Amino acid sequence: MTRIPDRLESGVPYPLGATFDGLGVNFAVFSAHAEKIELCLFDESGRQEIARLELPEWTDEIWHGYLPDARPGLLYGFRAHGPYEPEQGHRFNPNKLLLDPYTKRTFGRVRWSDALHGYRVASPRADLSFDRRDSAPAMPKSVVVSDSFDWGDDRRPNTPWSETVIYEAHVKGLTRLMESVPAAERGTYRALSHPDVISHLQRLGITAIELMPVHGFVQDRFLKEKGLVNYWGYNTLAFFAPEGRYLGRGDADDLRLAVRRLHAAGIEVILDVVYNHTAEGSELGQTMCFRGLDNATYYRLQKDNPRYCVNDTGTGNTLNLDQPRVLQMVMDSLRHWAESYRIDGFRFDLGATLGRTGDGGFDPGASFFDALRQDPVLGRVKLISEPWDIGPGGYQLGNHPPGFAEWNDKFRDSTRRFWRGDAGVRPEFAARILGSGDLFDRRARRPWASVNFVASHDGQPLTDITRYEQRHNEANGEDNRDGHSENLSCNWGVEGPTDDPAINAIRDRVRRSMLITLLASLGTPMLLAGDEFGRTQMGNNNAYCQDNEISWLDWKQAATEEGQNLAHFVRRLILIRRHYPLVRSATFLYGEEIAPGIRNIDWFDERGQQLSPEDWQNPEGKALVMRRARILDDGSFEAITMLMNGSQATLEFQLPEPHHHRRLLVDSADTEIGEYDLEGSTIEVKDRAAILIHATGPVA
Template sequence: MTRIPDRLEAGSPYPLGATFDGLGVNFAVFSAHAEKIELCLFDEYGRREIARLELPEWTDEIWHGYLPDARPGMLYGFRAHGPYAPEQGHRFNPNKLLLDPYTRRTFGRIRWSDALHGYRVNSPRADLSFDRRDSAAAMPKSVVVSNSFDWGDDRRPNTPWSETVIYEAHVKGLTQLMENVPHNERGTYRALSHPDVIAHLQRLGITAIELLPIQGFVQDRFLQEKGLVNYWGYNTLSFFAPEQRYLGDGDADDLRLAVRRFHAAGIEVLLDVVYNHTAEGSELGQTMCFRGLDNATYYRLQKDNPRYCVNDTGTGNTFNLDQPRVLQMVTDSLRYWVESYHVDGFRFDLGSTLGRTGDGAFDPGASFFDVLRQDPVLGRVKLISEPWDIGPGGYQLGNHPPGFAEWNDKFRDSTRRFWKGDTGVRPEFAARLSGSGDLFDRRARRPWASVNYVASHDGQTLADLTEYEQRHNEANGEDNRDGHSDNQSCNWGVEGPTDDPAIKAVRERVRRSMLITVLASLGTPMLLAGDEFGRTQQGNNNAYCQDNEISWLDWAQAASEEGQSLSHFVRRLILIRKHYPLVRSSAFLYGEEIAPGIRNLDWFDERGQSLTPDDWQNPEGKALVMRRARLLESGRYEAITLLMNGSQVPLDFALPEPHDYRRLLVDSADTGIGERDLEGTTVQVQDRAAVLLYATGSVE
């Protein structure tokens, strides 16, 4: 055991966190308002505090000290002394053990207790009271680590944005029911890159896997009391530490090995990250880390009454990225995941919050965006924002700066509405098919900035969009009140599963039509894991708390005849997208004439006639043809034409002039994916079906 001195040496204010240098460990933690910070050391089981040492130095608001002879594996935490004055925004309570914000690993888990609160729960004075109970027994501990991993010849795929196809998945849900994965490894980082997972993604043609949160998160007390869990993980407390639940009997190197294997397969790894809030909740929440270290700095507080948190996130608190040290911690965290785990990019939950300035307004020139764009490490990885929160002016789709892609919910909603037959959708739908230039074509942004999807973790799966018109969240324990009430879905006659062959045929056709829409539109396509084989959540559109078969991927379903048929269809679409540059154009197109009678983007109706302004305003128009074309060096042109029939009856589509060689690439009504040459000038498109064509011709 390390000999513990009576006091720490001075150490260094940099780097922040616990850093092993081979001879000992340097501890450094930020607090602008603390009066004293103590380092607490624990036995190997985390049960007994064996020493409490004051950090002796305070440099540029960084408290620091050095412990000679300390080694990796040591368990520790902090206690912060200072004013307990909620009316002024300060909530220091040295009775509460605090995690190191920079901890690279945690030991143990939260044991829910009222002692975790800085105030006396149920006191008449509420959070103005002061709780003197020691919270150490209920708290996980920070762990000193020494990161060393042999990355060998690991090379990032560096897939261009215009060629990227994203697959959104959950670490546990992806492999929990995968038969060939050993039982003790299912749902872990070790299983993440199992050969069966990689083979499946490669067969599909996926270029990037986007993982739901894997930074250390906290289980919600109210969920645990109902026998549920925070399955999605949007409740982060440890922004540098991999979530323990996915370690199994392994360690963080299993995650690094998974990344390395994905890279060897040509697949990038993106992380869904949550820097808009923390797991400490509102001013009535727990004191576990940031609140106890410096509540007035880490969180945005109401200006007229700093006792209360600003709640632009809907989770009780909002991280204050307008503060330099908070911004530093976030960027240090991001850089750590890129450098230590070799991840290839990030999707930012509630990204609008990250762009809010001191007055609470969204600013595309906010410090967070500027720092990432100029950073030599972070400026070179993929950056994706969820462009909304619940704060004032929170919906900011299209308003992020260059370098960022954004989840496009307008694409999602217009696609769902068109294929269920809504009226008046055609103009909006066309704008989304063509890359949403009305939203993104500014400041040298490109179509890839629009992340196009029809289903994500948040909401119904693709299959459920065609089977359920109502949410079915009874298992969540909130009397089916949670989740969106309007899914823009259609059950086509029966709520839930059915054996009716006619209804099943329509449902399958609509699913394939929506998949064609996602993969044949300009922008970056994203698929929800399992949608490629018809995964269902039994109508649950808010499965955040369902760590069970509702959320896990059913690989037996993937192996079924229907599952394999749909997977083959998705594979074909991705191959088409890869083979034909016009499907994934890297530039916005606005209908410029490139040859007589040929524009780089053109719109027609089922008669083969160009749509007039009156046609666009016709609310009953449910047929649409999009043709994209480009000139070839040979003096010819090539075109990709997408025929879409959102009506309830089959239609004969007259192919727009000029006529030349045409090939049908894919038809959502043809389960056999019958690619064939076309003769004649018309193509029959079934009701609620889409057909994709390729054509070439001579330039006159």
């Protein structure tokens, strides 16, 4: 920029944010209640404010102005003038520098100071007081960018939902300890495109990597003061900007490069996104962006006292997606990632919040869902919801509209309980491994709508589920009071690692049985990164603040014989899932007879007898056989049978009739052998073991 004029030209109200047109930059920002908004320009260090220019026009509640000769790289922020009336929901304070909600890049980081608050923190009047200190020295700055990237012949994999296998990972934790990645790149976006990362995913058979939050987020002050960090990243401040901590020495194009190379390998990229709240916290939180621009519009406020935020999220505030401009911001952000970064899908944190309407209730026809479903860009990517929040009626599993998949915690819990040996679990477990049709079979939804998982970032990894019965979160600095108190886990005799071969044998068997359950059930399987080679968090079930070896994947473990054997087992399961369509049925099954004596789904006990209503209600019934079958084009039948022994004794299973050619595909109790043909009508299944069998034959 060669000069700074005395005033801005009028510019245009669209698009929102800072837009470089080759000759200058147009600035546009929404506020329905501001009386004036100023554009603040900073030197290249971000420390000195070099100009303050009023946005001259206000069109459809968009403030806008044009700065001639401005170029990408310019640092800026906003100051908003208006009423400071917290009891009316207004918290304007022009002493506070505000990040552009549409900024596509940020410079610097938050430096925690009481000056970030719009009120005097120590005042007896609390947030009704007014703070006149300038917050600019403590604030990151927005940066003007010009997005351009050569995508070449990039093509989205467009993997069908029914063939999708998701791998949930953290950008930093995935590669921070991967020694084959150059040291300067470990834990960065660039590392995602490293050949060893991609080949590992390809060898496993993963079709989609789901990245934990990469939107620009804030480090919580209380964590910083305890020497901890917000590792997970669920505290967004910049919905359009990639998180700077993962840039390393590179820039945002490193993430685009990773997406392009993953696409070339046939792997989709899904982002975990947080549009239910922002990093500004409750009414006692900071004024860094949305609160200062228009608190009464951006946030849901209590109707009887708009001084206070509605807190359906547990973070202090809730974004108000009933407001058209707030909804527009979310939609614009999603399209930005889908188009500028070619992201293939989104997982929505606390998705129930996004479906709340003006009365506070959940509605599958809420404006957010309707806007997504009709959007020509976003309606074609994968959409996944975490279907709950902490607000009233916040558990909405199965209640999202068509087009959405949902995290199914009922699958997680029933799987853990069955293999732990809990009584009375069999009916619930059966419903979950059959795709949870009781929850999802409506409005033309399909089994893939159930995202099945045994472990995720939120809780213990798979190995720890078999090692620890208690949480071990001492490192979090909350006296081990945080995190879930019940893990539905079992340590099998010793809390933590042990050299006892008998305990380790049953732990390994249970772990493999849960993996068979995950990958042989109807629905979309999601594997937690590192579970394929035995990662551990040493019992921590709430590692949100652990940016260290507790959370990072230990690739040395992957290189051990144990780690390699488990990874090979996972590869076999994913290959079986890919090869046999019955394992991943595209439709719900309800026991329709497809040939004499053969139904598309049938349930048996270890005696080979169909389960009666009384059997289903037997709380001690811990053996289960699920057979899925179909008629092939030549008139013969094909079946996949899963034998599951959740008891503490080895059982001889009578294979259900009719008897035809059978082939054992995998046995969680014996990983030394591969596939082999079965003879006879019985097979021994060890305690806590699962077996998959493929059968073919003529129809009687």
